[in-house]
Amino acid sequence: MSQSSAHNPATEPLPLSMALISVDCVVLRLHQGQLQVLTAPAGHPNARHPFALPAGRIEISQDHNLEQAARRHIGYLTQTVPSWLEQVETIGNDSRDSRGWSLTVVYFALMRDEPEADTPDARWHDITPGGELPALAYDHQILLKAAIERLCNKIQYTTLPLYLLPESFALADIRDVFQSLLGKAPPMRSLRNRFNEETVLEGTGEKRYGSNRPATLYRMKSEAVGKRMFSRLYESTR
Amino acid sequence: MSQSSAHNPATEPLPLSMALISVDCVVLRLHQGQLQVLTAPAGHPNARHPFALPAGRIEISQDHNLEQAARRHIGYLTQTVPSWLEQVETIGNDSRDSRGWSLTVVYFALMRDEPEADTPDARWHDITPGGELPALAYDHQILLKAAIERLCNKIQYTTLPLYLLPESFALADIRDVFQSLLGKAPPMRSLRNRFNEETVLEGTGEKRYGSNRPATLYRMKSEAVGKRMFSRLYESTR
Numbered sequence: 001m002s003q004s005s006a007h008n009p010a011t012e013p014l015p016l017s018m019a020l021i022s023v024d025c026v027v028l029r030l031h032q033g034q035l036q037v038l039t040a041p042a043g044h045p046n047a048r049h050p051f052a053l054p055a056g057r058i059e060i061s062q063d064h065n066l067e068q069a070a071r072r073h074i075g076y077l078t079q080t081v082p083s084w085l086e087q088v089e090t091i092g093n094d095s096r097d098s099r100g101w102s103l104t105v106v107y108f109a110l111m112r113d114e115p116e117a118d119t120p121d122a123r124w125h126d127i128t129p130g131g132e133l134p135a136l137a138y139d140h141q142i143l144l145k146a147a148i149e150r151l152c153n154k155i156q157y158t159t160l161p162l163y164l165l166p167e168s169f170a171l172a173d174i175r176d177v178f179q180s181l182l183g184k185a186p187p188m189r190s191l192r193n194r195f196n197e198e199t200v201l202e203g204t205g206e207k208r209y210g211s212n213r214p215a216t217l218y219r220m221k222s223e224a225v226g227k228r229m230f231s232r233l234y235e236s237t238r
Numbered sequence: 239m240s241q242s243s244a245h246n247p248a249t250e251p252l253p254l255s256m257a258l259i260s261v262d263c264v265v266l267r268l269h270q271g272q273l274q275v276l277t278a279p280a281g282h283p284n285a286r287h288p289f290a291l292p293a294g295r296i297e298i299s300q301d302h303n304l305e306q307a308a309r310r311h312i313g314y315l316t317q318t319v320p321s322w323l324e325q326v327e328t329i330g331n332d333s334r335d336s337r338g339w340s341l342t343v344v345y346f347a348l349m350r351d352e353p354e355a356d357t358p359d360a361r362w363h364d365i366t367p368g369g370e371l372p373a374l375a376y377d378h379q380i381l382l383k384a385a386i387e388r389l390c391n392k393i394q395y396t397t398l399p400l401y402l403l404p405e406s407f408a409l410a411d412i413r414d415v416f417q418s419l420l421g422k423a424p425p426m427r428s429l430r431n432r433f434n435e436e437t438v439l440e441g442t443g444e445k446r447y448g449s450n451r452p453a454t455l456y457r458m459k460s461e462a463v464g465k466r467m468f469s470r471l472y473e474s475t476r
Contacts (some may be wrong), residue, residue, distance in 0.1 A: 019296065066341070089325055094301075100298070103259065103341075169363075233317050
């Protein structure tokens with residue numbers, strides 16, 4: 001066996017992998033202006049905290065790919081399909097799980113708000129900008145922190161804020177996403193420039209009536225779905 | 239067994255994982271103004287192309303974590319330690335490897351240019367902005383494409399360009415990194431503003447003499463190492 005083939009996986013026999021492989025999901029929603037993360041019971045008797053991120057192993061007979069595994073584990077807990085699912089990072093080492101080498105692929109999922117209440121298996125915990133994160137079992141608070149940081153960065157140059165909103169929304173609702181995640185929001189004028197009607201939004205033809213003057217309702221243009229990047233961060237929010 | 243514990247990895251017995259786990263490394267350098275990617279012989283008789291990315295499985299007895307596994311596989315091919323190593327994404331599915339469910343964690347590594355020539359096991363291939371990528375075995379051209387895209391994005395708002403340069407460099411060398419990766423570069427004035435001496439660079443006290451007027455040489459300030467994000471992309475390069 002040559003040196004080169006010795007380190008190329010394609011030439012190796014099927015290895016008896018001893019690593020534990022899982023997906024961990026940071027599922028977020030905006031509920032009445034409050035950012036929340038979904039948790040499940042940690043289950044394990046030695047877990048130091050009763051709650052954990054929705055997580056579980058990959059079932060090679062069911063899951064064609066990693067994303068399907070993540071969707072399956074989220075689906076156990078909530079009937080709502082994520083409006084956005086994105087890989088955050090993969091953590092793999094010999095120290096995070098006492099049972100052996102453990103590898104987990106971390107996803108964050110954004111949900112449009114759903115009316116369902118907590119169940120014994122699905123509980124939503126509040127997340128406040130700059131506040132302490134909920135205590136979670138295993139290394140899940142660290143995974144949560146990384147996912148929140150990623151999201152807080154990405155809302156500043158992408159259309160991701162829209163994936164936390166209902167299908168139809170007012171500009172002020174976009175501002176509320178920033179407020180809930182960063183603790184501050186760009187000026188409305190700046191939001192209007194960025195999420196402008198030329199490229200990202202289209203009016204639904206409806207208005208929302210409340211205590212202020214009627215608010216125009218928008219939805220994402222179909223051609224803007226998945227088109228995520230702007231060329232600047234919001235300076236005002238940094 | 240309750241429903242919640244049925245999908246929490248911590249309560250599951252040690253699974254006999256059937257997935258193939260590997261790291262794949264996109265190793266890049268700038269050699270005489272030319273971006274290049276490192277490849278190794280693909281090895282497998284059924285591989286459709288003779289070259290592949292440096293890759294290999296995780297050895298749980300050797301590798302404490304994923305990054306160590308990546309460094310080990312890169313180390314087989316080159317004596318130079320990466321100046322930057324970053325996870326790009328994890329691909330896992332039942333279709334990329336005929337032997338079974340396969341998961342690979344993809345890294346990109348940046349190298350300061352090294353003088354060594356190609357060896358039978360390590361060959362550098364040119365990458366030209368907008369040009370066709372080198373043909374590689376397996377799905378490695380797709381992995382390469384994703385890594386290059388990530389790098390081309392990130393050089394526009396981070397200090398990553400500096401990790402492709404020698405320890406000491408002129409401002410014009412930074413411009414050359416942009417030119418080699420994007421096929422165009424921001425104006426020198428814009429580069430000077432971004433990589434300014436207050437926060438990122440310090441003079442080495444030396445100058446480089448050539449056909450033009452002497453160029454001031456800089457190095458990264460020690461406190462700037464790893465401090466990567468700027469608040470704007472270069473508009474001129476988009």
